Amino acid sequence: MSEDQKRNLEQQLWNIANTLRGKMNADEFRDYILGFIFYKYLSEKMEIYADSILKEDKITFKSINENTTEGKEYCEAIRDHTLEKLGYFLKPSELFSEVAKRGMGEKEQGRSSFILEDLQKILTNIQLSTMGTESEEDFDNLFEDMDLNSTKLGKTPEARNEIIAKVLSHLDKIDFRLEQTELDVLGDAYEYLIGQFASGAGKKAGEFYTPQEVSMVLAKLVTTGKNKLKSVYDPTCGSGSLLLRVAKEVKEVSNFYGQEMNRTTYNLARMNMILHGVHYRKFDIKQEDTLEHPQHLDKQFEAIVANPPFSAQWTANPIFMTDDRFSQYGKLAPASKADFAFVQHMVYHLAENGAMAVVLPHGVLFRGGAEQHIRRYLIENKNFLDAVIGLPPNIFYGTSIPTCILVFKKCRENPDDILFIDASNDFEKVKTQNILRESHINKLVDTFRNRSVIEKYSHLASIKEIADNDYNLNIPRYVDTYEEEEEIDIYAIMKDIKALEAKRAELDKEIDVYFKELGLVF
CATH class of the missing domain: 1.20.1260.30 (N6 adenine-specific DNA methyltransferase, N-terminal domain)
Structure with missing residues (x-):
């Protein structure tokens, strides 16, 4: 067009x-x-x-x-x-x-x-x-x-x-x-x-709409090195835009799967599939709470993308400790923050040759307690975490908080390190919203695909380095974006100040003469 x-x-x-x-x-x-x-x-x-x-x-x-x-x-x-x-x-x-x-x-x-x-x-x-x-x-x-x-x-x-x-x-x-x-x-x-x-x-709509540029990043990450996909899955699919974005990055997707809790948005997702020419036999979208009532437990998927609601509440019912999605970790995500529950759910559904990319708030990188325990298990025991990517603040509708993307693979090509990318400063401000431009997206994706180390932008952290940081994934620990300020010559500044003071004293004397001529006291 x-x-x-x-x-x-x-x-x-x-x-x-x-x-x-x-x-x-x-x-x-x-x-x-x-x-x-x-x-x-x-x-x-x-x-x-x-x-x-x-x-x-x-x-x-x-x-x-x-x-x-x-x-x-x-x-x-x-x-x-x-x-x-x-x-x-x-x-x-x-x-x-x-x-x-x-x-x-x-x-x-x-x-x-x-x-x-x-x-x-x-x-x-x-x-x-x-x-x-x-x-x-x-x-x-x-x-x-x-x-x-x-x-x-x-x-x-x-x-x-x-x-x-x-x-x-x-x-x-x-x-x-x-x-x-x-x-x-x-x-x-x-x-x-x-x-x-x-x-x-605003916020209500933002729960089911992922900006197109973020969708594009997620889609490019999970399709790296692939032309065809047997399946793509989004456990919080909203209106289905992420699923369809993945399809634009490859020649063919055989089947689309998704789950959405909100009834209206679930209807939009099915409409969206049909509107974009996806045959009714090729998509399976379900309406239910993904964590509490998962609908595709018998399936694994080659590509998984998601933008789950940030730090949502869930029951964290102890009965989930017998659920295959969570049981091996030994701990459940906190009831007040379901972020890692979504990660565990997605990892369970990830195929051995698959890749998943999920948008999450920065808190998942460094919060302690059960979340730290789950982070450690995913890295130390499973070695599934492939990359941590920091995004700019204020790119999602309804929230200005900075977000990150976690990329997971079960069979990693580079099992000895984890790539950290700090893309938080790469954006263009348009009115009140920050926007990722094509150049920002290309730089991020190219860095991921080549696992490039770029000063003040990306870093390859060894598993030992992460262990030494007690599995804290906060990006500034690994990507140093500190800009050294220009050295200040104190003696030169003092000299300038003295010269200015001397000049001021001379001006005061001149003004005093003028005031006396006028009969005024200065």
Whole structure:
């Protein structure tokens, strides 16, 4: 997509957001817009595929009259194909463009321009069309956050209808260019909205949105030396952006796995997978608390990425000491700080040939007690820790604290040392947010891949060096970023001060003469 096309797309999306702005908060109107984008995507995908089936009959899907016997036969035949290929089905009258057209007042086949009831039924029918098929779980309750009867959209049904019709009309004018597979207009639209609303919504949205530049770093770290991945997993997958970012770094990812606790965000993750062309058979996203109720215990993954909630609370129930994820360590992460519980969970799921990268607060590097015990076990007993990377402060929405990335591998190419990178000063300040630019990312990733030692930036610490530091991983212990100040010549400064004092005394005498001439006392 060209820069002009992208700017135009963003402008139109912003106009749509403004239609809903003031009626509800950013979190809420994000859900409506993204839901309608998803509906538009499903419609266009359905129409393109159905038209390809009907090409030999020299008719289009939209031209089919569903109310005739012939039309019903066509629809049934197409339904069987699309449920197998796409995982869902829409009738010609249920297509986004047709509903948007009716919403703007064009009466067709006796229908009025009141579309709310039709639209609610269509969204329900999309889910119902998958009942009893392989894709049923992936489409289950996908549109549950879109309450078209909410008074936040308008006090009366007519007012709500007018708002929804405007949103659909704006969206209908955007060409998502699904025929051009190299373009990802729809994906760009999705990520733009997620990014804008995460930024506006603050901490709550920041819980499920990882800035794209951080996602890029994590993805590049875990895909180093690989062109294909059998699987990628995110135990706190949010809207799925990290999983999809990994896929951009390799030629192919066979399967995507994720788990998310928040129901709304879980819905967004499934939408995001489908929006980015991931077939329903290739992803398995579950909704549950990852630490308390893990859903993929029987699997190991070649790549694992995560940005878990920082220092979240968990039960730390003693029963977990019999859980294979935690039992070998001898201690559980504190109930008030689940950071290392997520690390232990991820290490358990990491394949022997895999790599994992996780974003965490700096406290995990040096806190004592159970966390120090777990750190020591991972380094001394397992030797899984491969790199510690310090990131700049204020790059995540909703928190200004500095963060770090820990990289783990079970079969390390360099088992005798751990790479430390201090990238905390490499950023550009944009308004109130710090941003990683391409040059910052390339420098970090190149240093990691080459295990380069760069003065005041990176250091290779031996296992003994870390043991001597009592397994404290605080980055300044290993990367010396101290800038020596210029030496000050005290004697020269004293000489300058004396000269200035002498000059001041002379000026005082001159001023005293002038004051006496004026009859004033100085």
